[in-house]
Amino acid sequence: MIKTLYDKLWDSHVVRADEDGTTVLYIDRHLVHEVTSPQAFDGLRAANRKLWRTSANLAVADHNVPTTDRKGGIADPTSRLQVETLDANAKSYGLTYFNMNDRRQGIVHVIGPEQGATLPGMTVVCGDSHTSTHGAFGCLAHGIGTSEVEHVLATQTLLARKSKSMLVQVDGALPAGVTAKDIVLAVIGKIGTAGGTGYAIEFGGSTIRALSMEGRMTICNMAIEAGARAGMVAVDDTTIDYVKGRPYSPAGPHWDQAVAYWRTLHSDPGAQFDMVVTLNAAEVRPQVTWGTSPEMVTSVDGRVPDPDQEKDAVRRDAMEKALTYMNLKPNTPIEDIRIDKVFIGSCTNSRIEDLRAAAAVVRGKQRASNVRLALVVPGSGLVKEQAEREGLDKIFKDAGFEWREPGCSMCLAMNADRLEPGERCASTSNRNFEGRQGQGGRTHLVSPAMAAAAGIAGHFVDVRALR
Numbered sequence: 001m002i003k004t005l006y007d008k009l010w011d012s013h014v015v016r017a018d019e020d021g022t023t024v025l026y027i028d029r030h031l032v033h034e035v036t037s038p039q040a041f042d043g044l045r046a047a048n049r050k051l052w053r054t055s056a057n058l059a060v061a062d063h064n065v066p067t068t069d070r071k072g073g074i075a076d077p078t079s080r081l082q083v084e085t086l087d088a089n090a091k092s093y094g095l096t097y098f099n100m101n102d103r104r105q106g107i108v109h110v111i112g113p114e115q116g117a118t119l120p121g122m123t124v125v126c127g128d129s130h131t132s133t134h135g136a137f138g139c140l141a142h143g144i145g146t147s148e149v150e151h152v153l154a155t156q157t158l159l160a161r162k163s164k165s166m167l168v169q170v171d172g173a174l175p176a177g178v179t180a181k182d183i184v185l186a187v188i189g190k191i192g193t194a195g196g197t198g199y200a201i202e203f204g205g206s207t208i209r210a211l212s213m214e215g216r217m218t219i220c221n222m223a224i225e226a227g228a229r230a231g232m233v234a235v236d237d238t239t240i241d242y243v244k245g246r247p248y249s250p251a252g253p254h255w256d257q258a259v260a261y262w263r264t265l266h267s268d269p270g271a272q273f274d275m276v277v278t279l280n281a282a283e284v285r286p287q288v289t290w291g292t293s294p295e296m297v298t299s300v301d302g303r304v305p306d307p308d309q310e311k312d313a314v315r316r317d318a319m320e321k322a323l324t325y326m327n328l329k330p331n332t333p334i335e336d337i338r339i340d341k342v343f344i345g346s347c348t349n350s351r352i353e354d355l356r357a358a359a360a361v362v363r364g365k366q367r368a369s370n371v372r373l374a375l376v377v378p379g380s381g382l383v384k385e386q387a388e389r390e391g392l393d394k395i396f397k398d399a400g401f402e403w404r405e406p407g408c409s410m411c412l413a414m415n416a417d418r419l420e421p422g423e424r425c426a427s428t429s430n431r432n433f434e435g436r437q438g439q440g441g442r443t444h445l446v447s448p449a450m451a452a453a454a455g456i457a458g459h460f461v462d463v464r465a466l467r
């Protein structure tokens with residue numbers, strides 16, 4: 001039978017399927033962080049239930065951790081309580097846990113792949129919407145709610161219904177200065193934040209095949225911003241080379257068996273999708289969001305749109321509201337937008353390749369005087385170490401950028417890193433919602449190179465012109 005990658009991943013995890021489509025799916029890997037797990041553990045305790053398979057879980061503290069010196073602990077009482085609760089739960093349930101001071105600690109979606117805890121063919125869940133990231137490995141990976149976290153802890157299964165399938169086919173060579181982030185923002189600009197609702201998206205085509213695992217993770221990370229709970233990419237040599245030799249990857253004879261299976265993890269020729277979207281990579285330019293939703297995006301050589309030109313009344317209202325919040329005037333060239341802060345980090349763009357791309361732009365230059373703060377936050381302790389071995393920390397610091405400890409940081413204002421009301425930020429994260437980076441803060445989503453370039457110029461600039 002001809003199957004999509006999604007069909008293969010789904011079918012191989014069905015424990016039981018009812019006539020109405022309700023399915024019990026086996027879960028191979030459960031990632032846990034401090035925000036969505038406390039009530040789940042409380043529930044287990046109250047029902048006196050144990051973990052079904054302790055070794056399937058990997059826990060890490062990421063959202064609430066400080067990115068400055070951690071010796072003094074966490075100042076904010078709410079953040080401290082969340083992290084200490086995970087410390088205690090991990091201990092009492094015997095979970096593998098990277099605490100705040102472990103050198104392997106980092107953002108859950110960075111450390112899973114880095115450790116080989118995310119492997120091709122797995123079902124991967126976490127109480128976090130950006131779990132779609134892991135689909136880059138040819139996994140079925142998506143976020144779950146806190147009650148489902150409890151269910152997975154207790155049973156290692158999930159009640160699920162199969163989604164429809166969408167293929168996003170991206171072909172052609174990426175122009176210089178255009179990155180995976182720009183592709184996924186362009187896709188969201190094209191299909192909208194509801195475009196993928198009800199679908200599992202497979203990203204395919206020659207452009208995706210040519211991307212590194214880091215780039216594929218950036219794309220799958222934002223599948224959820226396109227409305228799809230899961231994004232995925234077929235397994236190929238790039239996947240297998242990345243996975244090889246990681247701490248939790250199979251080794252010895254198991255490795256060869258695993259690779260033989262993993263090589264089957266692609267959509268069969270002629271497989272049918274419920275919907276196909278195509279994108280020509282040659283036409284993608286560096287993207288900048290101008291509004292309060294990731295679909296409110298244009299290219300750096302474009303202008304802030306004019307609501308008067310929008311015929312649809314609902315869209316016009318949303319545009320007007322967004323422009324008021326963002327304090328932007330219609331028709332302003334994107335390059336004229338001045339920024340106050342830069343954030344290079346998050347599970348979208350905090351891996352080594354992202355930091356290299358940003359460092360290449362700032363090398364030998366200085367942060368603009370109107371840019372109050374430029375944060376560089378590696379996705380994990382191991383990314384940080386690697387970057388330091390390459391001297392990237394020095395490049396950033398010499399340019400007046402701050403080099404921090406790993407965590408979610410200014411992606412969302414759950415820790416000490418945030419925007420002040422009215423501040424405008426060039427950010428490599430994935431959400432530009434109102435107040436996302438701090439109450440009244442204004443977020444423009446961009447690639448790492450674009451964020452770095454804005455930090456140097458003090459306003460958005462086209463990175464293609466820097467070459």
Ligand SMILES: CC(C)[C@H](C(=O)O)[C@@H](O)C(=O)O
Nearest residue numbers: 035036063127128129130412
């Ligand atoms: C805190 C967590 C539940 C949330 C998510 O699910 O994505 C966060 O990571 C985010 O990015 O908004």
Ligand code: SF4
Nearest residue numbers: 130346347408411412
């Ligand atoms: S980095 Fe941002 S998007 Fe990713 S898990 Fe943390 S808060 Fe969520």
